[in-house]
Amino acid sequence: MEKKSSTFKGILSGFITLLSIGLLVFYFHSCGPGNPSEEGGLGGTCAVGKPIKNAIVTVKNSDGDTVSATTGTDGKYKISNPGKDPYLLKVQDGNTILYGVACQTGTANIHPFTNLIIKNWYMVQGVTDLEPFFGSTVALNPPPPNCDTLNTIQAILKTFLGILSNIIDWSKFDFITTPFTAYDENPVGFDLALSMTEVNLSDNNTISIVVHLSPEYSQTVLDGETNLNQPDIPTAEQEIQKVLDNVASTVNNKACSLTGSDIQPYLETNFMESGMNANIFAKLLKSWVCENNQKVRTISFTPQWTYYDEATNEFTGNLKITFSTGGFTGGSGLKFGKQGGNWVWLGDNIPARVTVRSRVELQIRPNGSEEWRDERKIEVGDYLNQVIEVRVSGPSLGETVVPVDCDDFDYPDVIENCYEEVPIRNFGYEDTTLATGEYTIKIFLQDGDSVSVHKSILYIPGQDHDLGKGNFPLFQDLTTHSLSQVCGKSLTAKVYAPTWISELARPFIHLWHNGEVIKMIDAKWVGTPQVGQYNSFTVTIPCTYDGETVTYANLGQDAHNEYVEGFGSTSVYWDFNGGG
Structure with a gap:
């Protein structure tokens, strides 16, 4: 079991919660309300x-x-x-x-x-x-x-x-x-x-x-x-929120014409975050509000702070990005500090995007059988076309060269396109035997420099394929795998939301025609969904889409936590075939 600790001197800023009072430790569900009926009670x-x-x-x-x-x-x-x-x-x-x-x-x-x-x-x-x-x-x-x-x-x-x-x-x-x-x-x-x-x-x-x-x-x-009564901390967080509001406003107003110089006033000098400088970061932000060079949505930012360093006066946390068209995304690593007396967005100064992730997928086939897929992967994304080699080592892995698995810079001459919002060269090493623990990723650059980055696989939910531990978004009230019985009709069922997720995303349907996905459709929640329980949803699976017959469909749900780096994810798919 991996545990992450944070130590504070006089100021707090943490990430998750456990309360043990005095010398006692309490596992607490809640101490809820009781509205007094008499005024003054x-x-x-x-x-x-x-x-x-x-x-x-x-x-x-x-x-x-x-x-x-x-x-x-x-x-x-x-x-x-x-x-x-x-x-x-x-x-x-x-x-x-x-x-x-x-x-x-x-x-x-x-x-x-x-x-x-x-x-x-x-x-x-x-x-x-x-x-x-x-x-x-x-x-x-x-x-x-x-x-x-x-x-x-x-x-x-x-x-x-x-x-x-x-x-x-x-x-x-x-x-x-x-x-x-x-x-x-x-x-x-x-x-x-x-x-x-x-x-x-x-x-x-x-x-x-x-x-x-x-x-x-x-x-x-x-x-x-820690002294919890520190008025300066909420004030600082409010000031940082204003900076994030200004960034979002700039992105929304500039939209498809956004450039790095537009957001640079809100970033530290020589900003570098996950291999993105201000110009590359602006391209990513622009892709969130534009499609085909047309503005289609707006965004807003909400920080969720996890740490405050009193010595450096820096805040670290997670960032939630909400879209005007519905839904949100997020991730860890948000960092703010002061530069020239103003709060600015700080980078991690790492010349590439480095991720270590795990995923366990369960697919329930039309015959009712369970098909499992386990994935453990180490990836390095090069946005600046400067990484020439990547090597990785860790608890279950000697030093190994990480191959390139897609490349937007040399495509089509070398390997395949990465199809991301911003051009990238991606190095990837996949091995289902990778264990939990810390990995060292060494990145070699064209100018002769190299950088070592340490990332961990903290926890792999569902790695034992045990469906009774609450790690999988399991479906309930599904009684058929026959596409002909459900297509063109409203399908209502339930899906479980694990307690550790960071986003309660809606279930979705993949529509297939002769082996190719032709459309993805989001389901709709029935009522207000809650984490830690089964939630009702409804979705209609069309029999045809855009003139093509739907020959296969699968209902899916993902469970992930974007706010704890190194925490794995799980997925469940329920297949509908073309049989009667």
Whole structure:
């Protein structure tokens, strides 16, 4: 199991989540809401991986008075007259104690995140133990943080949780006041995010946050002594968002005439990212908004930060690109720093695009048999026509020359065309025996220089072909492989969305005519899909397309995580043949 750690000194910025409070580690589904029916009351849900049932919730108001209630079987509680705000809250179930906070009446959930928020804040104030507050009748001193401070703390905490943004929209969620439900099993939404997360807060205010992307893979995203109340961090993130908005606006306005000089003001001097300089990067951006030299869509950028380096004042994270025509894409490696007093987009200074990836595909044939395909591949993409040789070595591979598998610069004289948005020469080494671990890719350039890049295969979901571990986007409610029974009709079925994915993409249909794909059609979701469960979709498979008879079709769904570099992907296909 590969774990990635990040250490902070006074400022945080992480990627996934695990909350363990005090010396305890809590696997938490959620501490959901309970809307108090009376005006001026408090209510919410308490949970640690499941509802905290039949437990005592104690509220300490700012005057020092306490009032208590008992949670129900769903973990919810309600207190009608809590007294004067702000409030410090506690729920106790045996030896497990979690704290919460509320700056005013209304919903006040209690779960490991609220425990982290309030304990971290009080530790910074010099208070290491909150229990004495509940054993006295004196007013809280210092009082709990106000609403503005809680908002700042939450904004910073959410920077750790970008990897879970496909499960919960953090921009619309408040850890304390947003109602949600806790489940004994099959959690969804925030409850699922909690169930995948652990948190540890030590007595010296060292925070460890880890997320279990799957039962077999976890990632530590924060491990260090951190003050969550850092107002400068959200301010910096807002300023960087404005820069990204300006980049998107420039791309959308310039569209098919976009050049490197148009975006250079937002990039560092001598920008180089995955082998792309400003000019090549502009060509890639242009390809996202134009087709056949016509503007067909616009884009917008949303960063999901994963790390802040206090020493260099640099932010690192993932970038989500949303298209006006629907859908989005994304990837890791976004980096921003200051140059000349302004935030600029930083590159990785690597002269080529280097990827190490894995994929496990299941194809369910018309006779019901399962056909598997396993792929492990190391690729180097040369956009600048400067790479002359690539060699790779790793845990299961001695130093090996990586061959060219397509080349847009020398085509048609050498090998085949790569058919990418931007001309490229691609080196590729494929071997199904490549193991998890770190690989060294050495890139030799025409000018005599060479560069060594280190990339890892972190995890290969589905490598054991076990369908019971939740790694595959399996279909449900499909009863036929006969194309004649489904073509021209609306097909409704379900597909599972694994918890570790970064994008809940729609299922799709490939239409075939005599061995060639003639069209791909996206399905439509029925209702709002959720990660970690089966979701309904509908699609119509035409019997003919563009005058040609559909002789074969396959229904597919991909599962991937673009935000954790080195995390593998899975795919499932259900085939429909031309039989009756």
